[in-house]
Amino acid sequence: DTEVTQTPKHLVMGMTNKKSLKCEQHMGHRAMYWYKQKAKKPPELMFVYSYEKLSINESVPSRFSPECPNSSLLNLHLHALQPEDSALYLCASSQDPTGAWDEQYFGPGTRLTVT
Amino acid sequence: GQNIDQPTEMTATEGAIVQINCTYQTSGFNGLFWYQQHAGEAPTFLSYNVLDGLEEKGRFSSFLSRSKGYSYLLLKELQMKDSASYLCAVKGGSYIPTFGRGTSLIVHP
Numbered sequence: 001d002t003e004v005t006q007t008p009k010h011l012v013m014g015m016t017n018k019k020s021l022k023c024e025q026h027m028g029h030r031a032m033y034w035y036k037q038k039a040k041k042p043p044e045l046m047f048v049y050s051y052e053k054l055s056i057n058e059s060v061p062s063r064f065s066p067e068c069p070n071s072s073l074l075n076l077h078l079h080a081l082q083p084e085d086s087a088l089y090l091c092a093s094s095q096d097p098t099g100a101w102d103e104q105y106f107g108p109g110t111r112l113t114v115t
Numbered sequence: 116g117q118n119i120d121q122p123t124e125m126t127a128t129e130g131a132i133v134q135i136n137c138t139y140q141t142s143g144f145n146g147l148f149w150y151q152q153h154a155g156e157a158p159t160f161l162s163y164n165v166l167d168g169l170e171e172k173g174r175f176s177s178f179l180s181r182s183k184g185y186s187y188l189l190l191k192e193l194q195m196k197d198s199a200s201y202l203c204a205v206k207g208g209s210y211i212p213t214f215g216r217g218t219s220l221i222v223h224p
Contacts, residue, residue: 040217040219041216041217042202042214042215042216042217043214090157097210098210102206102210103148103163104148104160105160107157111155
């Protein structure tokens, strides 16, 4: 199984809503990532979990809150988002966060629209 | 910090060969990746280079020169389905890959 799954595929939420994005992998990977991608732009790194601990937070606003309940799951909790947060949110995983040859496997993404 | 540069857009004809360049400046170096991303979809891994030279994988090849901070992705026998964005990503000293802006490749019949 070389798949990263993400739910939901599409999400529309108001600025006062609270929602969560979910990501799952069963490849035994020890690093998991959240990226934000706007149209025609590269993925922007948001958070990295290494061995279930948050290792990198790229100065992301607190309205985005990551959670790693176990080695296979990664959540992104959303609260009080702004319209400019509308984007494709990609989850990725990789086998060894400190390894050089460590290709990332990406999930299909969640298309988020904030109204 | 890291700086990665690639052309914004390229066009080519079906059946032809195209080379997509990537130049980078990083603090430390632990490898360079190429990913393909079709519109609205997730990136998929194409190749990895950590030593100088050419890595060939079917119709796709990737080259690296560490001393020049330069890589290219070579696509042969282009097909319409190769129309996509091609992302160069570099792992610096932190082992976290940084993505370039991507090159949008348009293949014409």
